Amino acid sequence: MTHPVDLVEVWRGDLLECVHQGHAVVSDDTGQIVESWGDPKAMIYPRSSSKMIQALPLLESGAGAHLTDEQLALACASHNGAAMHTDRVQAWLKDLGLCDDDLRCGPQMPDDQDARYGLIRAHERPCQVHNYCSGKHSGFLTLTKHLGAGPDYELIEHPVQQACKAAFEEVTEETSPMFGIDGCSAPNHACTVHGLARAMAFFATARDRSDRRSDAAQRLIAAMLRYPDLVAGETRACTELMRAMDHKVAVKTGAEGVFVAIVPERRLGIALKIADGATRASEAAIAAILVKYGVLDPDHPATVARRTPTIRSRRGLAAGQIRPSAALG
Numbered sequence: 001m002t003h004p005v006d007l008v009e010v011w012r013g014d015l016l017e018c019v020h021q022g023h024a025v026v027s028d029d030t031g032q033i034v035e036s037w038g039d040p041k042a043m044i045y046p047r048s049s050s051k052m053i054q055a056l057p058l059l060e061s062g063a064g065a066h067l068t069d070e071q072l073a074l075a076c077a078s079h080n081g082a083a084m085h086t087d088r089v090q091a092w093l094k095d096l097g098l099c100d101d102d103l104r105c106g107p108q109m110p111d112d113q114d115a116r117y118g119l120i121r122a123h124e125r126p127c128q129v130h131n132y133c134s135g136k137h138s139g140f141l142t143l144t145k146h147l148g149a150g151p152d153y154e155l156i157e158h159p160v161q162q163a164c165k166a167a168f169e170e171v172t173e174e175t176s177p178m179f180g181i182d183g184c185s186a187p188n189h190a191c192t193v194h195g196l197a198r199a200m201a202f203f204a205t206a207r208d209r210s211d212r213r214s215d216a217a218q219r220l221i222a223a224m225l226r227y228p229d230l231v232a233g234e235t236r237a238c239t240e241l242m243r244a245m246d247h248k249v250a251v252k253t254g255a256e257g258v259f260v261a262i263v264p265e266r267r268l269g270i271a272l273k274i275a276d277g278a279t280r281a282s283e284a285a286i287a288a289i290l291v292k293y294g295v296l297d298p299d300h301p302a303t304v305a306r307r308t309p310t311i312r313s314r315r316g317l318a319a320g321q322i323r324p325s326a327a328l329g
Contacts, residue, residue, distance in 0.1 A: 002039035004328055007274065008281040012320035015300055016172065019325070020281035022257065024272035024289065027197035029205045031173060034268065037327055040194035041251045044273045045180050045189055047316040048078045049254030050260075051136050052220050053171055053199060054186075059216035072223035074135025080233030081110025081130040088230070089129045092138045096145060103128040104154040105137045105184040108269050112233060125320035135230075140186070143312035154185045164267030167213075171199040183255065193271050196260060200269025203250070203262045221262055224250045234291065237283045240302040242292070249295050253279070253284060259286040263295055283306075287323035 003021075010018035023038030029294035033040055036102055046053075058064040064072070071092055079085040098242035108131040110116050115136040119126055128134060137153075143160050144153045154162045156179065165187070169176055172195035182188040191199075198263040226233050228242035231252070240252050250262040257274030259282040270289055287307035297301055313321035 002041075002196070004038045004042070004275040004315045006325040007037060007216060007272075007328055008278075008322060009325050010280075010311070010320065010322050017320070020257075020276060020278050020285075021275050022272060022281070022285065022294065023193045024170055024285060025194045025197035025200040025270070026289065026293070027194065027269045027271075028200055029208075029267040030197040031201060033194060033197075036194070037272075039191075040197075041192045042141035042273065043177070043192055044087075044181075044196070044258065045188050045190055045254075045256070046196050046260070046271075047182060047254030047258050048133070049196070049252045049255060049260040049271070050168065050188065050199075051076045051078070051133075051252065052203060052217070052224070052250075053168050054136060054164045055139055055220055055275050056138040056167040056171070056216050057211060058143050059219055060167070060212050061146055061163070063144060064139065067142070069223040069226050070230060071135070071138070071171040072220055073227035074137035076220055076224055076252065077135045077231045078127060078132040078238075079135060079230065080112040080234055080236065081108065081115050081126070081132070082112035083115060085112075085135070085230065085233065086127075086129045088112075089134045089138055092135075093129075093141070096138075096141055098141060100129055102141060102151065103131070103134060103235050104140075104152070105131040105133045108132060111236045123279045131184060133182075137184065137186070151232075154187075165189055168199075171213075173198055173201045193273055197198050197269045200260050200262045200271060201267070201315075202269070204269050205263045207264065221250050221264070223254075237286075237306055240307065241287065241296065244300045244302040244304045245290070245296055249290065251290075257282045259283070261286060261290060263293065264292075267293065267294070268293065275313045275323070280309075284322055285328060292329050
């Protein structure tokens with residue numbers, strides 16, 4: 001097994017103060033490795049980077065045929081809990097004849113400052129619609145209703161989760177050896193970094209095919225690219241990087257240092273995992289790889305803010321820099 005390699009450096013003055021190691025894979029349209037760093041066979045949980053895969057059964061089954069692109073973007077989202085997100089999720093639940101109590105993702109204080117401070121000022125607690133994953137779970141509920149299945153859709157034996165597992169194994173082209181419970185209480189299946197990149201390449205080439213799964217993949221990616229603000233939110237890397245790439249490349253973060261990219265014009269899928277789980281490193285690494293493959297402008301403000309951000313003191317003085325290692329160019 002290959003060890004993780006240096007991917008991102010943190011400099012303070014002239015001293016290399018910290019190094020983030022990890023694994024990354026770029027996969028082509030045949031599922032083969034174009035380039036890799038570290039161990040392509042490293043086993044990881046994709047966490048929220050796999051939401052597009054988890055949404056495939058929603059469309060393949062016909063359950064989501066009536067859904068809008070906004071709803072499909074939310075099904076793939078790790079959103080900020082802003083009003084633009086929660087209002088749409090609440091409307092979606094209402095359309096299903098359901099309410100916040102029917103979700104199984106759990107309440108979460110929103111990251112969006114207006115929403116967060118609004119709750120605090122009103123002495124109110126966050127609801128489940130504020131959860132990063134409430135859009136994904138609304139998709140699970142939509143499929144649950146379509147299947148006539150029981151309400152505990154988050155359990156591994158539930159038909160919804162069995163459909164998600166089957167889709168996951170088929171697009172990664174791997175048999176998942178285990179699953180963990182994600183922060184939103186749904187199962188998250190393990191795969192290799194290569195398997196995750198292979199799955200992203202499947203999405204990148206979906207427009208070349210006309211089968212039901214590829215049609216579903218095309219709709220999901222089109223929705224993400226059309227509504228990057230619903231996939232994450234203002235100030236977030238996913239939203240700002242998709243905008244910086246003129247809505248031509250879909251990117252999605254996952255907890256504990258995972259990031260993926262879907263590059264249709266280059267027919268490539270990209271996946272990476274930072275070993276220590278640092279978000280600052282996963283953002284810098286994905287930006288560096290996207291620049292390396294010519295789909296992200298190195299001078300765009302959104303790129304600079306992730307790939308080579310300046311570290312500042314509390315008074316705003318420039319104190320150092322985060323930047324890709326020599327391995328990432």
